[in-house]
Amino acid sequence: MRPDLCLQNAGRRYGLRGPWVLRGVDLTVAPGRLVRVEGANGSGKSTLLRLLAGIDAPSEGRITGRPRTAYVPERFPPALPFTASGYLTHLGTVHGLSRRAAARAAGEWLERLGAAAYAETPMARLSKGSSQKVAVAQALLAEPELLVLDEAWTGLDTDARAELERAVAERTVAGGSVVFVDHDPRRLAGLPDATYAVRDGSLVRRASREPSPSGPQVTVEAQGPPDGRLPEAAHRTATSAEETAPGRYRLTVPAPHSDVLLRTLLTAHPPWHVVSVSQREDTSGSLR
Template sequence: MRLDGVGRRYGLRGDWVLREVDLSLPERSLVRFEGGNGSGKSTLLRMLAGVETPTEGQITGRPSCGYVPERFPATMPLTTRGYLTHLGRVHGLSRTVAVRRAGEWLERFGAAGHSDTPLSELSKGTSQKVAVTQALMARPGLLVLDEAWTGLDHDARTVLDHAVAERVAEGATVVFVDHDPGRLAGASDAAYRVEGGRLRPVAEKDGPRRRGGAAGGGKRVRVVAEGPPGQPPPALPASVIAEQLPGGTIVLTAPVAYSDVLLGSLLEQNWYIRSVREESA
């Protein structure tokens, strides 16, 4: 997915919110956007999701998209199950698959008991779980998260962290904004700051960073595994460092956020896990 010369303003003579944004978003990548309030982060995410169109420039190569907006429209006259089934159909799922996946995600987020609750009666935290579920259930190629962790309890935030890792590991592009600078620390493949209507990469001088990682570094896990003869390791996000050793052994160093997904992928492909060790940043 690419943005070339993208700009956005509201009204023919309104101030430019964003200008001259050039950006490449490769598959199997996690990208963080930072910036102060009113800097244009949400505007950028809405354009990435296709909710708004650029005033100038163009966006090409957008895959199927799941989008969690900054505010969830909880006033619609639908139950949780009805809303998620409808959104699943909009995303191209059959009714049967939409109902099944909605149930699976609600269970993961600890909200299965609210399937028949009207949206207007949900708490803020449960509404956010529903908002995240609708974005994840169709397994989008592009996942856009605007403060998606806000309002979630600790367990649900952990579930969303794992869901992001799963989407990236399966080849999707995930872009996100979050007020917590430690969110998915060390797992991002790139980070950008929106400032003065422009987009700039966040460099090493802007704060402590791991190579290709988000602010704050973060713990990593070191996995030593041995694969079947001649079989390459599973496709990996860019933030996972691979070192091939003689005899079919590979050493993988990954952000902790990717550890469960990484181990699951190796075991699914019949790799033998020799050791797993957590390392400090």
């Protein structure tokens, strides 16, 4: 397993005499963690994410444990001399994929994000929403160990937003880390392992994972193989797991992540038997 990514007394300013945007930042991002960053506009959130992504270097302090990283910036330059597919294939080779594997991954992500129809469209002619889908796809092509998302949901349609949430779940289940900023407080509500706020150039830890996430929840009843051991990836995806009988579990997961949980159970070795799947509108117990 890769080492933790650590910022130690990290600071960042622009120019030798410029004001400090961040200073004295200590942050550890362990594998498999989901971290939310909050703060007012101009507080330094994007600067922190650029440090984590390796786009900027700290002006003081240090960063250790650098993983393979992918980054979705707040503003993505759409006017590039490529088609959507050509750009993603090129980026895939930069990330170390063969050209054939990069082209295949490009097609898969464009399909998942609902942009397959624009694969051969020049980037300069894409709408803002379609351009954002390409920005998200380029970050997910090579299964990064650290995914950094700066307002990545902005401009996406409903289906693409849900697909990005599923991709976040897949990355953390696979042992990757995700650090994100989003203006919507409901985004991935209750799921982050830690939430930090940027205030006056400092980073303050706000809260651990909330016990009762809001939004639609899916309950999965599953029967395991003879050893009855729940896969670790299922534990990481579910917000709660209760063993109701030997080898039988009741698992609860936010609705956008239910596909990831079901895939984890059905592709385990040996596979689990999914007995039932039901959805609740919220955590109060009312059925949808």
